[in-house]
Amino acid sequence: MSRIGILGATGYTALELLKILARHPQAEVTTLTTRQENSPHLSDVHPSLAGLFDLRCENLSPEDVGRRCDIVFCALPHTASMEAVPQLLDAGCRVVDLSADYRLSDPGVYETWYGHVHTDPTRLSSTVYGLPELFSDQIGSADLVANPGCYTSTSILGLAPFLAAGVIEPNGIVIDAKSGVSGAGRKPKLGTLFAECNESVTAYGIGNHRHTPEIEQVLSDVCGTPVQVAFNPHLMPMDRGILCSMYPRLKQPMSEDDLLELARSFYQDQPFVRVSSQIPATKNVAHTNFCDLSVRLNRDQLVVFSATDNLIKGASGVAVQNMNLLLGLDQTLGMLSFV
Numbered sequence: 455m456s457r458i459g460i461l462g463a464t465g466y467t468a469l470e471l472l473k474i475l476a477r478h479p480q481a482e483v484t485t486l487t488t489r490q491e492n493s494p495h496l497s498d499v500h501p502s503l504a505g506l507f508d509l510r511c512e513n514l515s516p517e518d519v520g521r522r523c524d525i526v527f528c529a530l531p532h533t534a535s536m537e538a539v540p541q542l543l544d545a546g547c548r549v550v551d552l553s554a555d556y557r558l559s560d561p562g563v564y565e566t567w568y569g570h571v572h573t574d575p576t577r578l579s580s581t582v583y584g585l586p587e588l589f590s591d592q593i594g595s596a597d598l599v600a601n602p603g604c605y606t607s608t609s610i611l612g613l614a615p616f617l618a619a620g621v622i623e624p625n626g627i628v629i630d631a632k633s634g635v636s637g638a639g640r641k642p643k644l645g646t647l648f649a650e651c652n653e654s655v656t657a658y659g660i661g662n663h664r665h666t667p668e669i670e671q672v673l674s675d676v677c678g679t680p681v682q683v684a685f686n687p688h689l690m691p692m693d694r695g696i697l698c699s700m701y702p703r704l705k706q707p708m709s710e711d712d713l714l715e716l717a718r719s720f721y722q723d724q725p726f727v728r729v730s731s732q733i734p735a736t737k738n739v740a741h742t743n744f745c746d747l748s749v750r751l752n753r754d755q756l757v758v759f760s761a762t763d764n765l766i767k768g769a770s771g772v773a774v775q776n777m778n779l780l781l782g783l784d785q786t787l788g789m790l791s792f793v
C-alpha cells in the first residue's frame with residue numbers, strides 16, 4: 455500500500471482525487487493539507503466524503519508531508535506549487551503536480567505567460583509531462599510529473615492523431631473551447647458567482663489564455679514541427695465539462711471514415727479515449743475519466759470534437775493514471791468505473 459498525500463485538500467481537484475482514491479486498492483491517503491489553522495475534519499470540508507475517510511486537513515510544511523508520504527498530489531494554485539515541490543522532492547517523495555508550474559519547459563515562456571519569474575527554473579526542462587496517452591513510457595520512472603491543464607489535454611488529445619500523421623497543417627488551427635465553471639476552482643471569484651455566469655455564455659482570455667503555450671509546446675513535440683493555435687475559451691453555465699470544437703486545415707482531402715480510422719488506430723491501446731462517429735457531449739463524459747473524440751467534414755473544413763470532464767480526465771483522473779504509472783501499476787487501476 456502506498457502512502458498518499460494531497461496538498462490543497464479543500465479544493466475541487468482534491469475532492470475528485472479523494473473520490474477515486476477512496477476505492478483504489480493500492481493507495482492509502484494519509485495526509486491532507488490546508489492553510490487553515492483549525493485542522494478541519496475532511497467531512498466538514500467536503501460533506502460528500504463523510505464516512506469515507508477519518509482524516510483532518512492540517513497546516514503542515516511540505517517537508518513534513520514529504521516525510522509521511524510516498525506520493526504527493528500537489529493540488530495548489532500555480533506559484534504555490536513551485537514553492538512546495540522542491541521541498542517535497544528533497545524529503546524523498548514523488549510528486550504529481552496539478553498546477554501549471556512545471557508544464558512549460560522554458561522558464562522564459564512561463565514568465566511571459568504567467569507574469570512572474572519561475573523560482574525553480576532548472577527543473578523545468580527535465581520534468582515529464584503527464585499525459586499518459588502520449589508519454590506513458592517517460593512517466594513511470596519520473597520523480598515529478600506535471601499534470602496537464604484541462605483545456606490543454608482535451609485539445610491535445612483531439613488534435614494529436616492528425617498532427618502525428620501529418621494530415622493537417624500545423625498552423626492556423628482554431629480551437630473553440632467551452633468549459634464548466636468548476637474549471638476556475640473553488641475559491642470565490644466575481645466571474646464565477648451564480649448571478650454572473652448562470653444563463654450566460656461568454657468568451658474570455660482571447661489571445662492571452664495561459665493554456666495556449668502548453669497546447670503548442672506539446673503538439674509541437676508530437677509532430678516535430680512548430681504548431682500554432684488560436685485558442686478561444688468560453689465559460690459555460692454548467693458545473694463541469696469541456697467541449698473543444700477544433701478547426702484544422704487538411705493538407706489533402708480525406709473522408710470522415712478515414713479520419714476516424716486514423717484516430718481509432720492512434721488510440722487503439724488507450725483505455726480512456728473513445729473515438730466514435732457520434733459527436734461528443736459533456737454529459738456523456740461527466741464524472742468519468744474518458745475523453746470522447748469525433749470528426750466531421752463541414753464542406754471542406756475538418757472539425758475535430760473532443761470532450762472531457764475537466765475535474766477528472768482534465769485533472770484528478772489523469773493524476774491517478776500518473777500515480778499508477780509511477781507505482782508500476784496498470785494505469786486503469788481504480789479508474790474504470792463511473793464516479
Ligand SMILES: NC(=O)c1ccc[n+]([C@@H]2O[C@H](COP(=O)([O-])OP(=O)(O)OC[C@H]3O[C@@H](n4cnc5c(N)ncnc54)[C@H](OP(=O)(O)O)[C@@H]3O)[C@@H](O)[C@H]2O)c1
Pocket residue numbers: 461462463464465466467468487488489490528529530531532534552553554602603604636637638639640641764765768769
Ligand atoms: N479546476 C479544474 O478543473 C482544474 C483542472 C486542471 C488543473 N487544475 C489546477 O489544479 C490546481 C488546483 O485546482 P482546484 O480547482 O482544485 O483549485 P481550488 O478549488 O481553488 O483549490 C486549491 C486549494 O489550494 C489551497 N491554496 C490556495 N492558495 C494557496 C496558497 N497560496 N498556498 C497554499 N495553498 C493554497 C486552498 O486551500 P486552503 O485555502 O484550505 O489552504 C484551495 O482549496 C490549480 O493549480 C488548477 O489550475 C484545475
